[in-house]
Amino acid sequence: MVQKRQTHSMSSIADNIGSVTRRIQKATLAAGREPGSVSLLAVSKTRPPEDLRAAVTAGQTAFGENYLQEALDKIEALRDLPDLEWHFIGPIQSNKTRQIAESFAWVHSVDRLKIARRLSEQRPEGLPPLNICLQVNINDEASKSGCTLDQLPDLVAAIGELPNLRLRGLMAIPDPDQPEGELRLSFRRLANALNALKQQHPDAGPLDTLSMGMSGDMDLAIAEGATWVRVGTALFGARPPKQAQG
Numbered sequence: 001m002v003q004k005r006q007t008h009s010m011s012s013i014a015d016n017i018g019s020v021t022r023r024i025q026k027a028t029l030a031a032g033r034e035p036g037s038v039s040l041l042a043v044s045k046t047r048p049p050e051d052l053r054a055a056v057t058a059g060q061t062a063f064g065e066n067y068l069q070e071a072l073d074k075i076e077a078l079r080d081l082p083d084l085e086w087h088f089i090g091p092i093q094s095n096k097t098r099q100i101a102e103s104f105a106w107v108h109s110v111d112r113l114k115i116a117r118r119l120s121e122q123r124p125e126g127l128p129p130l131n132i133c134l135q136v137n138i139n140d141e142a143s144k145s146g147c148t149l150d151q152l153p154d155l156v157a158a159i160g161e162l163p164n165l166r167l168r169g170l171m172a173i174p175d176p177d178q179p180e181g182e183l184r185l186s187f188r189r190l191a192n193a194l195n196a197l198k199q200q201h202p203d204a205g206p207l208d209t210l211s212m213g214m215s216g217d218m219d220l221a222i223a224e225g226a227t228w229v230r231v232g233t234a235l236f237g238a239r240p241p242k243q244a245q246g
């Protein structure tokens, strides 16, 4: 019985990877964008390593994690799988930067220069530069991390000088409770900000990335230019209620 239930849940994760992939393709096509220009980041916070294995079986390689210790445990548990790409997407305390710099390929949630400096200094020699996005608090919500749009030019200029980072672009988590039109405008503001930065700071980094869109709003985000959508619930099901997670 246990065996059977496991098999069932694994095949549904694989099914979900398939249906989300088709949803991404459809939205990409509808937006008149290049096929393959939107990547799927599987957000695996709170999920056990077996769920990630099921996703890998369906072809998924990029995983997003929010809580450092939980992520490090999973990275260790999945060491036997080659070519997984780990993305850190949660709030960053400065005493955690070393382990993030050592274990991840991407960080989507950099929101201040101090964190960027530490990540660059602590990126181990021999690893490629760490890909980073600047997180923008696009709806100026008191409860959310992220810099303001006004802070971006100075941050980008300073981060462009850091040797062990590659500044890939911008990330945001817009307020999901706003009306659809407003939500769409939030995504558009982030896309416009990236375009402006590309003009003003052509040497700061590739600036080719918009990390925006989750299970509920990935289609809108793709219409506005997302290149990474960060999807948890639509792949792995509802998460347990949030509580003290480190």
Ligand SMILES: *Cc1c(COP(=O)(O)O)cnc(C)c1O
Pocket: 043, 045, 066, 089, 090, 173, 214, 215, 216, 230, 231, 232, 233, 234
């Ligand atoms: C949890 C989380 C997601 C995934 O959200 P879903 O609604 O489950 O798809 C995406 N991005 C960030 C930063 C998250 O913390």
